[in-house]
Amino acid sequence: MSEINAIEVPKWGLSMEEGTVTGWRVSEGTSFRKGDLLCEVETSKITNELEAPFDGLLRRIVAQPGETLPVGGVLAVSAAETVSDAEIEDFLSSRGAPPALAEAPDPAEVAAPAGARPSAAAPPPAAPPAPKPGASSGSTVVPESLQGQTSGEVFTTPHALKLAAQLTIDLDKVTGTGRAGRVSVEDVHNAIRAAGGSVAAPAPPARSGLPGRSSQDDSEVNATPVARRLAGNLGINLHDCRATGSRGRVCEADVREAERKFGLVTASPEASSDAEIPVEFETVAFDSMRKAIGQRLQASKRDAPHFRLTADLEIDELLALRKQINATVPSVKLSVNDFIVKACGAALLKVPEVNVQFDEQTQSVRRYTHADVSVAVALPSGLITPIVRETDTRSLASVSEEMHSLVTRAKSGTLTPEEFQGGTFTVSNLGMFGVREFDAIINPPQAAILAVGSGDQRPVVVNGEVVPRTVLTVTLSCDHRVIDGALGASFLAELKRFVESPALMLV
Known part of the structure; x- marks a missing residue:
């Protein structure tokens, strides 16, 4: 070949x-x-x-x-x-891939995988005893001119070959209309009619009388076990159901939708008397990103024992330094989040036990030399976490520039997998939306995530006097399998030191 x-x-x-x-x-x-x-x-x-x-x-x-x-x-x-x-x-x-067919599928063939040309070394299955010429199978009458045994060289579908064996039809006498002359069940039926015979009418679908019902064999339709069992109980053909489940499978909700479509749901008198006015809604299927987010975070919430630590950070000096840098360096426009990301990189270097990933399979911890800080970015279809690599070695200007580049490419969908998969720590900032504080779910295989709220003017007691300060609340979510309370508190203490004394990030 x-x-x-x-x-x-x-x-x-x-x-x-x-x-x-x-x-x-x-x-x-x-x-x-x-x-x-x-x-x-x-x-x-x-x-x-x-x-x-x-x-x-x-x-x-x-x-x-x-x-x-x-x-x-x-x-x-x-x-x-x-x-x-x-x-x-x-x-x-x-x-194991389904080959494409040029001809329209015959109802008897839809459920079966497309076959290949039989090999001469592998003859077709033995046929049952041949009926007399003109004999019928059910109400199918096969003319004598088509009777005979099929050679092993005819290019045919499995169902056509099986039908020919049942009716003792020589497929050499049947003209195939499929790709490369492939013979289908429909070609066999057409040959019987052309030779003067007759073909049995297909069996009516289950619960006939309802328009639009399929009669095709649905045994090969990709469906969940629950959906298949429910469809059998209701007499619904799986070909009549939309496939909206995972991996393109028909799920229980799809069968229920078909049940409603065909009017198989009968409301009780009590329900009909107290029926509410129908509410209009739109069903939006999950795209691949939303599915992945749901699966990963559900697993994280279920498997990782989360605990949370909250701290208030005074950022007045940080805001003053940011204003000064942005005013004196035209090419640099630092954000508060740039300072937070850089401070996290510096704190992770001071507390390397938090700069880790947890390997579920080997039940071991990977401790990294550099801090690769992931930053949550909101997209119309969900979240993505591009990574600022080696944040601990970068300047504030470099962190800002890299963040701008990553966010731009994240929103245009041009990030490479290496730019958003991995990381040793995540920062999720909702302060720009006015959120004061919140909890975040750990992004596996990382062991911690920092939730950052908004910076607000709050009264603070300094030397016995109440003075206004700009305070920002952060919450650290930790995986207790890897990080204990004291260790998480040590990280927050280092983070507070860098944020409240931002000049430390310049040296």
């Missing part, structure tokens, strides 16, 4: 599990060179452009826009022009 290469979903980053195709840059039949852009694949956080890993000719696009595949899943097939479509179908079958 000639060389056939699969183009697969790559693994961008340690936490990537699947990717969704958002668009193709090349079409079938187009040649490409190594490094050319083939398609765009959306991960849980960003959209990546997939570059060709080799030179080739795109013969088959397997994953259409909107389809989600796991890492390593087959996106497309590259092969020379001399490679037949049958060889490509065999290749896809061996990889």
